[in-house]
Amino acid sequence: MTRLVHTRGDLASALANNSRVLIPTMGALHLGHKSLVESAKAYAANHDGALVVMSIFVNPLQFQDSHDLEVYPRDLVTDSALATEWGVDVIWAPSEADIYGGDAPVSQERLQTLLTGSQTADILEGASRPGHFLGVLTAVSCLFDAVRPQAACFGEKDFQQLVLVRMLASSLVPNVEILAVPTSRDEWGMARSSRLGRLDEGGLSKARVIPTALAAGVEAARDGSNAAGVKAAVLGELDAKPAVRPEYVEVVDDACLPINAVGPARIVLAAQVDGVRIIDNQPIDLKAI
Numbered sequence: 001m002t003r004l005v006h007t008r009g010d011l012a013s014a015l016a017n018n019s020r021v022l023i024p025t026m027g028a029l030h031l032g033h034k035s036l037v038e039s040a041k042a043y044a045a046n047h048d049g050a051l052v053v054m055s056i057f058v059n060p061l062q063f064q065d066s067h068d069l070e071v072y073p074r075d076l077v078t079d080s081a082l083a084t085e086w087g088v089d090v091i092w093a094p095s096e097a098d099i100y101g102g103d104a105p106v107s108q109e110r111l112q113t114l115l116t117g118s119q120t121a122d123i124l125e126g127a128s129r130p131g132h133f134l135g136v137l138t139a140v141s142c143l144f145d146a147v148r149p150q151a152a153c154f155g156e157k158d159f160q161q162l163v164l165v166r167m168l169a170s171s172l173v174p175n176v177e178i179l180a181v182p183t184s185r186d187e188w189g190m191a192r193s194s195r196l197g198r199l200d201e202g203g204l205s206k207a208r209v210i211p212t213a214l215a216a217g218v219e220a221a222r223d224g225s226n227a228a229g230v231k232a233a234v235l236g237e238l239d240a241k242p243a244v245r246p247e248y249v250e251v252v253d254d255a256c257l258p259i260n261a262v263g264p265a266r267i268v269l270a271a272q273v274d275g276v277r278i279i280d281n282q283p284i285d286l287k288a289i
Helices: 008-015 033-047 064-072 076-086 096-100 110-117 132-147 159-170 195-199 203-205 209-222 227-239
Strands: 003-005 020-025 051-056 091-093 152-156 177-181 244-252 263-273 276-286
Touching: 003 008, 003 064, 008 091, 008 132, 020 033, 020 132, 033 051, 033 076, 033 152, 033 177, 051 076, 064 076, 076 091, 096 132, 110 132, 110 159, 110 276, 132 159, 159 177, 159 263, 195 276, 203 209, 203 276, 209 227, 209 244, 209 263, 209 276, 227 244, 227 263, 227 276, 244 276
Parallel strands: 003 091, 020 051, 020 152, 051 091, 152 177
Antiparallel strands: 244 263, 263 276
16 A cells, blocks of 8 residues: 655654665656656565655756746646556655755765766756756755665666766765666657656657657667767757757767767757757767777
8 A cells, every 4th residue: 555655754654664765756757757666666576575665856956947846747646646556655745844954964065076076967967957966966865865765766868867866876875776767768759758748749749859869879870970970860860850959969978978989878968849858868889989
């Protein structure tokens, strides 16, 4: 039976002495979140029946635009019903005071030092959204402190965030295993995201060039193109659709830094479609410099 709790005290009672795996979310659940739950349940099955815990918290610190924060969808009834249907054991829907009301488990100075030293935090998403990752890691460190999970699930769709959360875990919260979950996609190849709900059918049709562009980059890498050639292949598809405005296209390594070497890499991109910002990525194997 799924339990919905709000305070830290009720959370502690629900978790008792059980091990647990955490799925941090901001609600607005969709099938991409279901894939996170499935990964968490697989982990739990192999770890003495650990409890699957989903947090639902719209984190104000990671929004640079107050309007975006105001209009972010909030529907705890629907989200709770979905999480229950998917088999989550505990849903924690804390208030801002429950997250940030006490002493910070990791100081802002330590988080900022981690981000500054990473070389990753100020490029790509970091350049487009200054302060975003500090807000994300602040919330994640507080969630880890409250839930005390043995593992936590993060999607590969937000690849740069995944890289930085791994750095947080390895440097400052070493007892949490970070589980990377492959991106869940619809029948058109679009990465599932709550942002897609802000597009009408015309906007969705325009946005479907994004997986097409990524596929062109994957094919270019398979055919022996270097990073520049892969980027050109992606941009060639995007530039053919003026309704899609790319913010960045980059080929990066596993630290989400621009790569100039053969081996495993990843195409990452962000683009605007009808005022909605979409990010996505695909893994590739570079055969040429």
